Amino acid sequence: MINSKVINPEVLDKWQHDVILTLCQLEMYFLPSFFDVIVHLVSHIVREIKMCGPPSLRNMYQFERYMGYLKGYVRNRSRLEGRIVKGYAAKEVIEFGTNYLRDVRNVGIPQSLHKGRLGGVGTLGRKEELMHPNDLYEAHFTVLQDMTSIAPYIYKHQSLLKNENSHMDNIWLAKKHNQTFSHWLKEKVRSTRLNVDKQVEELGFVLICVVKYEGYDINGYTFYTRQQDQKSTVQNSRVTLIALTIENNTKDSY
Incomplete structure (x- = not known):
């Protein structure tokens, strides 16, 4: 709610009360070392909204995150700006060159962990068997x-x-x-x-010879064979749907 683009000023006092109450409840479970300056600043957010407006219009999180990315280019602390410019320029040149190379991933762009999961790809225990x-x-x-x-x-x-x-x-x-x-x-x-x-x-x-897998990704889900599933220490093989009926206002689980 605090990060929403539109905030009703009438609910700010209630938010401040909820923030203080939540921090007091956290003190019942966490050690004092948990409550550093970052946790303490939460109690001042509502007052800042009253004075400066919604945080979405003035927060600096994305800029600070990008500055942390640029600091990764620093190798010589006596020449901070020069190392950032040199590293950033080298990255741009490499990315420009990869556009003309086939089967080369772009620099700095990680490969998606879900790539191929919609098309059906075997992931575990590949073996060929005679059927x-x-x-x-x-x-x-x-x-x-x-x-x-x-x-x-x-x-x-x-x-x-x-x-x-x-x-x-x-x-x-x-x-x-x-x-x-x-x-x-x-x-x-x-x-x-x-x-x-x-x-x-x-x-x-x-x-005659077919390829089998013990794990398979298809339609965004991962399926395992019964033999592979028995090796796992955890298991999630049920679907739960909680329905609230209008007539008797009761919850049913299927």
């Missing part, structure tokens, strides 16, 4: 069902099965389609490799 053929084709079929580029081949395969087995019902045709579509698509791509889309060609072949 059972039944599990492999079942997983392959599940992927093919959700691909837009495979939709014409699905319709074609279903039509072929229906023409060849016209006396069978829809349930039998659906099971037969699920069992044979992956093999049929593989033979179809192999026979007409030059006339199919590149994505369809890659999806048509099944790799």
Whole structure:
């Protein structure tokens, strides 16, 4: 509230009371060494707002933070300004040069810890394993069902099965389609490799060896396998939603 851009002068006296009360409550839990000059200055903020206006219009935190950044260039304390100018100029020249280099990170810009977490990236325990053929084709079929580029081949395969087995019902045709579509698509791509889309060609072949991870980042969340989760000393595997109902004014947890 103190750092808000718009402050109602009528609430300042209440803020001062709350600040003093909060500091007194902190004295019940923290040692006297905790209450240095920084903590003490909180009691004067409300009085400064009455005299000088909102802190957002006059605080110097961002400038002091940037001055601390510039002080990092100092190597010779007898030439403070010169070292800052030299270090800052060298950084600008390097950043200008990196704009023309490929696969080079800019100086001073840290790489985001969340980079790639929206696209799905394995992060822990990479290993290659041979899958059972039944599990492999079942997983392959599940992927093919959700691909837009495979939709014409699905319709074609279903039509072929229906023409060849016209006396069978829809349930039998659906099971037969699920069992044979992956093999049929593989033979179809192999026979007409030059006339199919590149994505369809890659999806048509099944790799026996697959890559597995024990940790995986996708959609901004990190997921672990059950084996990896059992190694952890902490666990967070539940979602809690506290709902306040209007009728009986009670809270329910799900």
